[in-house]
Amino acid sequence: MKPFSPRAFISPPSIRHGIRAHRRHYAVQAPGAPTLEVFSRSQKWLQKERAASNADVSRQADYLRDEVASRLCERLLDINRHFPKVLDLGANACNIAAALTRPNPDPDPSKPVSAPLANRIGELTCAESSRTLLHRDASLPFNSAIPIVREVLPTEEQLPYAANTFDAVISSLSLHWINDLPSVLSQINSILKPDAPFLGVMLGGDSLYELRTSLQLAELSLRGGVSTRTSPLADVRDVGGLLQSAGFKLLTVDVDDIIVEYPSSFALMADLQAMGESNAVLGREQGPIRRDVLVAAEAIYRELHAEGRQELPATFRLIYMIGWKEGPNQSKPLPRGSGMVSIKEILEGGGGDGGGGGKK
C-alpha cells in the first residue's frame, strides 16, 4: 500500500510564464501600538454564559463577588457626594447594584446605621458582555431599589460612551480578564467627568497560588512539563503605574487577601467554573485537565497547604484602586521637598509628642 501523502491535496504551484519584473520594497513596520491578546474573549464569554445559565449554582458561587462588591461600596461611602450617573463596568450579575441597596455596608456598632448608598445614585448603568449573566438577577427585589440600566457590551475593551459622561465608574472583579488594561483605563478616564472618581477591584498577584503550584507540581511529575492553568495577573506595583499612565490623579491602591476554605480542590475548581472564572488564557492547553493530574494535584494541595486540617485554603488577592480624573478645583499633592515636618521624626522620635500631633 502506498504511504499516505498530503501532496495529493495540495494544488500544484502555478506555473508563471514569462519573466516578471521583480520589484523591491522598503521594509515597513506597521505603526501603532501592538494589540495585546492574552485572554480569549470568546472563551470567557462562553464560560460566563454557561455558568449563568444555571442560575441556582451560579448564585451559590457568588459569595466572593458579593463580599468584594460590599467591600468596594464601603470605599464609595467615604466620598460624600451625589452621583447622577454611575457606570458599573464588567458588572457580572450586578453584584454591585445589590450591594449598593443594602442599608449598612460597614457594620460598625459605634457608628449610626447609614442609609443605602443607592439613595445617592441617580442612575446605575451595568455594562457586561455576557447577556445571561447580566440579566440573571433582573427579577430580584433589589432591582426596584435602585434605577438600573442593563447594557450588553460587545466587548469590554472598547467602551461605547462619550467623553465626560459619568460621575463615577466602578468595576468589580472583571478587570483581570481585560487584555489591554492600559487602554481600558485611559478610556475610563476619558468617559469620566472632571474630578470624578474611578473605583475598581481586580484579582491580582498571588491569587490562587496554592492551586497553581499544586497543578504545576502534579503536571511536572506526571507529564514532565507545565502548562498554563491560571491567568497571569497584575501585581500591586503595576497597578499604581497603570493608573498613573492612564492619567488618574490622587491614587489609592491597596491589597486585601480573602482566604476561602474548600473541602477539596475539586470543590474549588467547580466553584470557579460556576463563577465563570475558568481558565481563558489564549495559550492554554485545549481540552480538560487529565484526571490523573487532577488526582495528583489534590494530594499535593492537601500536603502542602492544608497544614493537617480537613479544609483546603484558597487565597484570593484583591487589588483595590481608586483614581480621580483631573479637575479644576481638585486638591493636588504638594511639590516635592516642600514638607516642613519630617515623618521620620514623628514615627521614631518621642512617641507622646508624635502621637498627639497625629490625633489633632
Next chain:
Amino acid sequence: MPPAGKTRPLERLASASAVYGKCIAADFNNVQKDKCMTEFLKLKECYMAAYKKR
C-alpha cells in the same frame, strides 16, 4: 498499617494521597517526570477502587 483488605476504600485513599503528597513535597524544588511514580500508581488504584462502577 492495617492490612489493605480491612479498611474502607476512602480511608485507604486518604492515606495513599498523604503518602504521594509527602513524596512530592519532600523535595518540591526538584520534581521531574515520573517522580514518585510507584506512590502515584497506588493512589490511582485507590481512586479506581473507591469510584468504580458497581
